[in-house]
Amino acid sequence: MNYPFSPPPRLLMGPGPSNVSPEVLAAQARPTIGHLDPGFVRLMDLIKGQLRAAFRTNNRVTFPLSAPASLAMEMALVTLLEPGDTAIIAQNGVFGGRMAEIARRAGATVQLVCAEWGKPVDPEAVRASMLEAPQAKLLAFVHAETSTGVRSDAAALCALAREAGMLSVVDTVTGLGGIPVLVDDWHADAVYAATQKCLSAPPGLAPITFSDRAVAAVMARTSPIQSWFLDLGLMLGYWEGEGARSYHHTAPVNALYGLHESLSRLLEEGLETSWARHRAAHEQLADRLQGLGVAFVVDKAHRLPQLNTVWVPEGVEDAPARRRLLDEFGIEIGGGLGPLAGRIWRIGLMGETCRMENVERLADAIAAILP
Ligand SMILES: *Cc1c(COP(=O)(O)O)cnc(C)c1O
Secondary structure (H helix, E strand, C coil): CCCCCCCCCCEECCCCCCCCCHHHHHHHCCCCCCCCCHHHHHHHHHHHHHHHHHHCCCCCEEEEECCCHHHHHHHHHHHHCCCCCEEEEEECCHHHHHHHHHHHHCCCEEEEEECCCCCCCCHHHHHHHHHHCCCCCEEEEECEECCCCEECCHHHHHHHHHHCCCEEEEECCCCECCECCCHHHHCCCEEECCCCCCCCCCCCCEEEEECHHHHHHHHCCCCCCCCCCCCHHHHHHHHCCCCCCCCCCCCCHHHHHHHHHHHHHHHHHCHHHHHHHHHHHHHHHHHHHHHCCCCECCCHHHEECCEEEEECCCCCCHHHHHHHHHHHHCEECEECCHHHCCCEEEEECCHHHCCHHHHHHHHHHHHHHCC
8 A cells, every 4th residue: 555645834943954055955866876886885975074064173083973863862871880880970951861861871970960951051060060970081071952942051061071070971963053163162072963943954963073072082982882872982993994994884875965055054164154144133033022022931141042942922722823833824833841840941043943033933833823
């Protein structure tokens, strides 16, 4: 039996995925070639160069992991942590909590530095935690907390880690392409992102980069990495092999065509221009929402332009209202998670979605459903 499917038209203004351009979709429809084909190896090298530019790094070990970003989070932590290590993990939303869970499962002792949901990670609290656990191997934190719409000060946090002789693990899944991500300036050690947020490629790939310091720490492990798939050394035989690349897994060839196209578009626009576009659209959205009496959750100084969290307006029921936006206006926005479930909306202005006409379309739709 043949069950046809065609996706409904959607304006994706939630926490990801964001809308994908026709050019990226067309790139993904190109003929599949072998994942060890010399032509494909050339594409791998191009993508690694593009990712270095996007991350602002010269790190040799920079590549797209064939997986959603959750696995990049897992790779960063399980490759750097050995059983018995201590990890300092900042938690100010959902994703910091996941990092802590992964680190515990890797056998590490986790020292949590908690901040209220909706607030950034507090560098002073991190410093205090480092004084308590000077033996900790790394500090992990979320640069752009998608569950709350908060930006933390990655430069300051990475500097603290460096001063304390610890490695830094930075989740910038929602950051890359939307706000400055300066891996080398920050001296960050393991940094990862995703395709479906501000890069606007379909979900399923996770750019990741490791500093030489991080690679040295991996090589100095005394126990093997428990995960075969996430073993960085084995993975690099495929992504880095000189001349001959060894088979590790079958790369998602067509998805990588799409990533290459999306990175080409981003780098052609220019990172600074893209950051400015996200800021301008955010300001326009904030203006329109303020006019409608819809209030932001996060202080102005710590807001992510690409992920706007607002309190569900008075007299509006969360889920039915979001359903109306979807059914009547074709617009997806996100609901709250954890303690903020039912209380906030998460409005994404990421990558291709981040355009003034989309801001206007959403603001008009919200105006139409307000009581
Ligand atoms: C979306 C997101 C992830 C997880 O990405 P997946 O591709 O869904 O696995 C991790 N961290 C943050 C901050 C995110 O926003």
